[in-house]
Amino acid sequence: xxxxxxxxxxxxxxxxxxxxxxxxxxxxxxxxxxxxxxxxxxxxxxxxxxxxxxxxxxxxxxxxxxxxxxxxxxxxxxxxxxxxxxxxxxxxxxxxxxxxxxxxxxxxxxxxxxxxxxxxxxxxxxxxxxxxxxxxxxxxxxxxxxxxxxxxxxxxxxxxxxxxxxxxxxxxxxxxxxxxxxxxxxxxxxxxxxxxxxxxxxxxxxxxxxxxxxxxxxxxxxxxxxxxxxxxxxxxxxxxxxxxxxxxxxxxxxxxxxxxxxxxxxxxxxxxxxxxxxxxxxxxxxxxxxxxxxxxxxxxxxxxxxxxxxxxxxxxxxxxxxxxxxxxxxxxxxxxxxxxxxxxxxxxxxxxxxxxxxxxxxxxxxxxxxxxxxxxxxxxxxxxxxxxxxxxxxxxxxxxxxxxxxxxxxxxxxxxxxxxxxxxxxxxxxxxxxxxxxxxxxxxxxxxxxxxxxxxxxxxxxxxxxxxxxxxxxxxxxxxxxxx
Numbered sequence: 001x002x003x004x005x006x007x008x009x010x011x012x013x014x015x016x017x018x019x020x021x022x023x024x025x026x027x028x029x030x031x032x033x034x035x036x037x038x039x040x041x042x043x044x045x046x047x048x049x050x051x052x053x054x055x056x057x058x059x060x061x062x063x064x065x066x067x068x069x070x071x072x073x074x075x076x077x078x079x080x081x082x083x084x085x086x087x088x089x090x091x092x093x094x095x096x097x098x099x100x101x102x103x104x105x106x107x108x109x110x111x112x113x114x115x116x117x118x119x120x121x122x123x124x125x126x127x128x129x130x131x132x133x134x135x136x137x138x139x140x141x142x143x144x145x146x147x148x149x150x151x152x153x154x155x156x157x158x159x160x161x162x163x164x165x166x167x168x169x170x171x172x173x174x175x176x177x178x179x180x181x182x183x184x185x186x187x188x189x190x191x192x193x194x195x196x197x198x199x200x201x202x203x204x205x206x207x208x209x210x211x212x213x214x215x216x217x218x219x220x221x222x223x224x225x226x227x228x229x230x231x232x233x234x235x236x237x238x239x240x241x242x243x244x245x246x247x248x249x250x251x252x253x254x255x256x257x258x259x260x261x262x263x264x265x266x267x268x269x270x271x272x273x274x275x276x277x278x279x280x281x282x283x284x285x286x287x288x289x290x291x292x293x294x295x296x297x298x299x300x301x302x303x304x305x306x307x308x309x310x311x312x313x314x315x316x317x318x319x320x321x322x323x324x325x326x327x328x329x330x331x332x333x334x335x336x337x338x339x340x341x342x343x344x345x346x347x348x349x350x351x352x353x354x355x356x357x358x359x360x361x362x363x364x365x366x367x368x369x370x371x372x373x374x375x376x377x378x379x380x381x382x383x384x385x386x387x388x389x390x391x392x393x394x395x396x397x398x399x400x401x402x403x404x405x406x407x408x409x410x411x412x413x414x415x416x417x418x419x420x421x422x423x424x425x426x427x428x429x430x431x432x433x434x435x436x437x438x439x440x441x442x443x444x445x446x447x448x449x450x451x452x453x454x455x456x457x458x459x460x461x462x463x464x465x466x467x468x469x470x471x472x473x474x475x476x477x478x479x480x481x482x483x484x
Contacts, residue, residue: 017073017096023337024282025076026093027086029220033312038094041104047095049106055099056115059091069095070115079118087169173218177277180217181256184210188249196249200241203230221278222255224309225411235442236467244467251409271363272407287360287373294373296358297324299332300386301379302414302461303472303483304347313337318347319414319472320359320370321461323387331414332359332370351473351482354382365406368414385475388416388459393437400464411465418459422452429453431462431469439469448484452476 026032038059041047045066047057053074058066061082069091071078078092098104111119187210191199199206207226214223229248233241258265258273265273275281286292303319318334336347349355356377361367396415404410420433422441429441429449441449449471452458458481460474474481 017071017076017100019097019100019338020283020336021076022093022096022100024280024284025088027088028215028218028278029224029309029313030215031086031088031090031093034090035093035097036312038090039097039101039104041098044098046112047098047104047106048109048111049099050111051108054111054115054119055095055106056111057095059094061091067091068114070118071096071099073099077122176217177219178260180214180219180222181259183213183217184222184252184256188253191245191249196242196245199245200230200233200238203233203245219278221276222252223278225276226252227309232465232467235444240467247466254408266365268363268365269407272365275362275364276409281362283371286362286371289360292363293328293361293367294358295322295328295332295361295370296356296376297322297326298354298356298377299323299359300382301349301351301353301355302386303351303463304349305463305470305472306347316347318349319461319463321386321388321416329361329367329370331368331416332361333368333414334372335369349379350381352382352480353379355379366403366410385480386459386461386473388418388461388475390418391416392435393417393420393431393433393439394435397437397439397464404466412463412470413465414461415464415469416459416461419457420460421455421457422449424453431471439464440467442468442470445471445483449481452481 022035023032026035038044043060045058045060047055049055053072054070055073056068056070058068060066067080067082069078069080071092076096078088078096080089080091082089082091084090099106191206207229211223211226214220214226232248233244236244255273255276258269259277262270262273299320299322301318302321303317305317305319307315307317309315314337316336316338318336320332320334322328322330322332334347354377355375357372358374358376359370360373361370393415396417400413400415403413417431417433420431423430423432423438427446428443429446431439431441452471452474455476455478458474458476460471460481462469462471462473464470470483472483
C-alpha cells in the first residue's frame with residue numbers, strides 16, 4: 001500500500017483491492033479456491049460499504065449465527081468471527097473478492113457498531129490476532145492499524161504484537177511444511193518399493209493423494225507440481241514414461257532436501273526453493289526491494305500460454321524477449337492467476353506486440369519471472385521481425401543444461417533459435433537444425449505446426465521441458481506463425 005512516512009505518523013492513501021492483492025495475502029491456494037465458492041450473494045446478508053474504505057457483511061456458515069466479516073480497502077486489513085486458523089480466512093477473502101469484481105452491489109450505509117468497534121480496536125492496537133482478541137480477528141499481511149484514509153498515531157506495542165503474531169504464523173507454517181516433506185519422502189519411497197513400471201498407469205490417483213496432503217501442509221507449490229505430474233507423463237510415448245517418472249520423483253526429492261538445507265544455499269537458490277514449495281513474495285515487496293534486479297528495454301511478446309491448475313485457477317504466462325543487446329536477462333515471463341469460474345481469459349498482450357518497459361525480476365539462480373514496474377512505451381502491434389541471436393539448437397540446449405545445473409527442478413526453459421526446420425517421423429514432428437540437434441514436439445502441436453513442414457528453415461521461440469518442445473513463435477519467409 002502506498003504511504004508517506006513522517007516520524008511515527010503514517011498517511012494511508014486510498015487504493016482499490018485488486019484480485020492480485022487478494023492472491024498475495026491469501027495463506028494458500030486452497031483458501032482462494034474455498035473463497036471463490038463464497039463469491040455469490042446467496043450466502044451473504046448486509047453487504048455494505050461506508051464509502052470511506054470499509055466494507056462488511058455477514059456470511060452464513062455451518063452454525064446458527066452468521067459470521068461477521070469486515071475489511072478495509074485502504075490496507076487490506078480484515079476480521080471475521082469464524083473459528084478458522086487461516087489468516088485471512090475464506091470469508092474475508094470472499095468479501096474482498098466480491099468488492100474487487102464489482103459484480104455484486106455494496107449498499108452504502110453507516111457502519112454498524114460491531115464494525116465501528118473493530119476500527120476502534122485497530123486504532124488502539126487491540127485488534128491484532130491473539131489473546132488480546134477473543135473473537136479471532138486478524139490484520140492482513142501488509143496491514144497496519146488504519147481503517148480509513150486519515151492520519152493516525154502508531155502504537156509501538158501493537159506493532160510488536162503484530163510482528164510476533166506474524167513470526168509465530170511463519171514458524172507454524174515452516175513446521176507444517178517440514179512435516180509434509182517427510183510424508184513426501186515416504187510416498188516416494190513407497191512408489192519405488194511398488195515398482196515404477198506401473199506408476200504412470202495410476203499416477204492420477206497416487207499424485208492426488210500426496211498433493212492433498214501437501215496442500216494441508218501449506219506447501220501449495222509442491223502440491224501443484226505433483227498434481228501436474230500425470231499430465232506430463234501422459235504426454236510422452238508410453239515407453240518413455242517410466243524413465244520420466246524416475247526423473248520427476250528425483251526432482252521432488254531434490255526439492256525436499258534443498259528446502260531442509262536452506263541455510264547453506266545461495267540467496268538466489270534459497271529464493272527458488274521457497275517459491276517452488278509455495279512461499280510467495282508480494283508485488284509490493286518486490287517492487288520496493290532495493291536489490292531487486294531491474295532491466296529496462298524494448299520487449300517483444302513471443303508467447304502467451306494459458307494453463308488450468310487443479311485448484312481451479314487459470315495461470316496466464318506472457319513470455320517476453322528483450323531486443324536490446326545489453327547486460328541482464330533477455331527473456332522474462334509475466335504470470336497472472338485468474339479464477340477458472342470467470343470463463344475464458346486471455347493475456348492482455350498478444351505475440352508480436354512490442355512495448356518499452358522496466359521489469360523487476362524475482363530473485364533466482366536463473367531469473368525468469370518478472371513484474372512490470374514501469375511502462376515507457378505502451379504495447380502496440382509490431383510487424384517487424386524479432387532480432388533473435390544467430391544461435392543453433394545445440395547452443396540453445398547448452399544454455400538449457402547450464403540452467404538445469406543451476407536449478408535442477410526446472411520445468412520449462414525458453415529457447416530461441418535460428419535456421420531450424422520441421423521434420424516428420426510417422427505421426428511425430430521434430431524440430432531439427434543443421435548441427436544435428438533434434439527436439440520432439442508435443443503431440444498436441446502436430447496439426448497446427450504441420451504447415452511449417454514445407455519450409456526449408458525458420459527462426460523462432462519455444463519452451464523445452466526436458467522431454468518435449470512447445471513451439472510458440474516462428475518467423476518464416478512466408479510470415480509469422482503463432483501457436484494456438
